[in-house]
Amino acid sequence: MPSEFDLIYRHFAHLGAGPAVELSVGDDCAILKLEPGERLITSLDTLVEGVHFLPDTFPEIIGYRAVATAASDLAAMGARPLGMTIALTLPDAEEFWVHSFSQGLAEAVSEYSLPLVGGDTTRGPLTVSVQVMGAVPVDQALLRSGAQVGDEVYVSGTLGDAAGGLAFLQDEWRPSRDAAAYLVERHERPTARLALGQQLLAVATAAIDISDGLLADAGHIAAASGVAIELESAALPVSPALAEAGERAITWALNGGDDYELCFTLPTGVPAPEGCVRIGTVVAGEGVQIDADIDTGAGYQHF
Amino acid sequence: MPSEFDLIYRHFAHLGAGPAVELSVGDDCAILKLEPGERLITSLDTLVEGVHFLPDTFPEIIGYRAVATAASDLAAMGARPLGMTIALTLPDAEEFWVHSFSQGLAEAVSEYSLPLVGGDTTRGPLTVSVQVMGAVPVDQALLRSGAQVGDEVYVSGTLGDAAGGLAFLQDEWRPSRDAAAYLVERHERPTARLALGQQLLAVATAAIDISDGLLADAGHIAAASGVAIELESAALPVSPALAEAGERAITWALNGGDDYELCFTLPTGVPAPEGCVRIGTVVAGEGVQIDADIDTGAGYQHF
Known part of the structure; x- marks a missing residue:
């Protein structure tokens, strides 16, 4: 039987479509398409209230910012975005909060072409973990390790x-x-x-x-x-x-x-x-x- | 400057190697290799103490179980495992706990061929989010939706x-x-x-x-x-x-x-x-x- 928190997650179900998404939320896993010769690029970022954002930050801001900060790691590798998943921990399922948060998510999903293809929602102190997935052509990722003397x-x-x-x-x-x-x-x-x-x-x-x-x-x-x-x-x-x-x-x-x-x-x-x-x-x-x-x-x- | 929790994460750094891993923990993102014609299969599972496992569960058990339950979603799609990331929220950085947890992780990493290629560690009530990534040949994933009358x-x-x-x-x-x-x-x-x-x-x-x-x-x-x-x-x-x-x-x-x-x-x-x-x-x-x-x-x- 779906919990209160499963129901919350359904508020985000319309954010799951994108050009690389072959299957989104609803089965055991999502399916994403990389182009021939591409590599998967992935990173995980967790934001915790009071640590990574101020208490009482407007939920729309939290939603947008969580995605932007994770997407930034894809940017740093030169990756094109494929999609993301979110593990959301919430103290309660207050409807205003969920709605506002989902608006911030929706903006970021659209701006960064990062459809939300999976997630999990649990009860606890406010924490947002965003896992982003992207792609780069083989051997072309921007690493930290390639700087040369004279650059x-x-x-x-x-x-x-x-x-x-x-x-x-x-x-x-x-x-x-x-x-x-x-x-x-x-x-x-x-x-x-x-x-x-x-x-x-x-x-x-x-x-x-x-x-x-x-x-x-x-x-x-x-x-x-x-x-x-x-x-x-x-x-x-x-x-x-x-x-x-x-x-x-x-x-x-x-x-x-x-x-x-x-x-x-x-x-x-x-x-x-x-x-x-x-x-x-x-x-x-x-x-x-x-x-x-x-x-x-x-x-x-x-x- | 690395926090206490960044240091914890380094306990897991030796778990990051695998045949599909081109770059593991240490840059902005990890790089994973899919074979030509494969699709990326991904799923996220969160375990919360007191909800998904009993309080005072031995940390080795928590580590193993968190990976096994997430890997099970890859199994249900018929995917071969590529790797995973973990978002870990911990009330404190007690060394026994971290060591025991990492032993459970290590067993599961090995048993399921799921190297740990990224993660984030934050302070809070014990919560483990595991994102697994795998691959299947195009159009071959096992879905829930294909059962036929007579099967x-x-x-x-x-x-x-x-x-x-x-x-x-x-x-x-x-x-x-x-x-x-x-x-x-x-x-x-x-x-x-x-x-x-x-x-x-x-x-x-x-x-x-x-x-x-x-x-x-x-x-x-x-x-x-x-x-x-x-x-x-x-x-x-x-x-x-x-x-x-x-x-x-x-x-x-x-x-x-x-x-x-x-x-x-x-x-x-x-x-x-x-x-x-x-x-x-x-x-x-x-x-x-x-x-x-x-x-x-x-x-x-x-x-």
Whole structure:
């Protein structure tokens, strides 16, 4: 007999169709189609209330954000999206909550072409686990490990916005009204750069999405590739809204997580895609260095 | 900086290798290889303490059982296993618990050829979500929807054992010591019938794994196929251990969940694989009927 929570899941059943979906929710498993010569790309991300999002976050935001953050891992590999499953743990089955959450999901399903092909719903503290599945041509996935000495380092978009938005939401900073609205939107509704990732497939030597902050994530590329990365503080792209924070803007650009922009490396001479800017160089050595004496937080080298 | 829970996850890193794994834990996503002409088969199952397993269940059992129950969905589709990801929510990072859990995982990874290629670990009430991925040749997946009037209905193994074991654990029934040991093992360490599922790919018209109980799951085949299923009570396979329960054995065989045997339909004349027995027939109509006036629980037809 279906439980209250099975019934909830049916609210999401209309989100299950997509070009790669041969069978969606309703049998023991879903069936997804990869094209000849493609590999399956998959990642799992869990968001927990109070850890990965603020308590009382609007459920539509939670639904959208859970998918966007997981989709960002597909973007970082250059994958084209196939579909996803969601394990949802809820304290209760309040109809408003479920409806609003499903609206956020629906937006993300559509924006990222990630049909919801399976899931499970259980009772407990609010937790959303999203498993995304995508595909790349064999041997073409964007890894963290391919950066070469001499490559240039790039990022998409602007950095630190999500951290600035969070600081405003937590009453730690008062930007102008317009800046606050922009930064909160960047925090709550990050954009997974799926199209950019696929565009980079043919040209980038390494890539990662910025979830832990630029220094940490550039550090992951450096470690996996066995190289060092030198960043140029003057080159870091900061939005006009974040620039209202003065010096803190650069700190957030370096350490703020949750931007979900892509950081990637290109061989010298390869033009960067539109909307991306060069922020540094790959050199011999290890770790990440930056040319400014600024507060980069604990645990990172700077000079 | 890695959290306590990231460190836990590293306990599982050695479980990530397998023939289909091109890239395991450590980058933004894992990469899995399907063979030409195959389709991706995927399913998600969540186990919550106190709902899907008893509180204070030994962690090794939880680890093994979480994988086996998810793998059972691959078996029901006839899929060959590729790999899995696990979203683990834990109240704390107690080392004994993590070690014991990882031993159960390791056994299941090996037994079911399901390398652990990704995951996420968060703090909260004990919850284990396992997403399994497998592959089948195009258009060959075993669905619930293919049963034809005139087909014969079969099950693997014996039915009701897990329910009998649970009744013993909950002090509702006192079988002999040997029977109790056997039935508890069947409850705690169910076997996913992956090899059988793949063997059935070429011949079965429909299949499902028995997680909700035979009547419920045969009912899912009947509903999806637009047919009725007539079961023969005398044909239901019951283990000697469960037979100690007398009449309750048949009730458990019909309604007990968590056996994870396969129920499937074969055209008349097709020989059943070893270890499977015929338990009924597919006829015109709808629902599931049984030829005995026994307590089949609420919600099911019988005559």
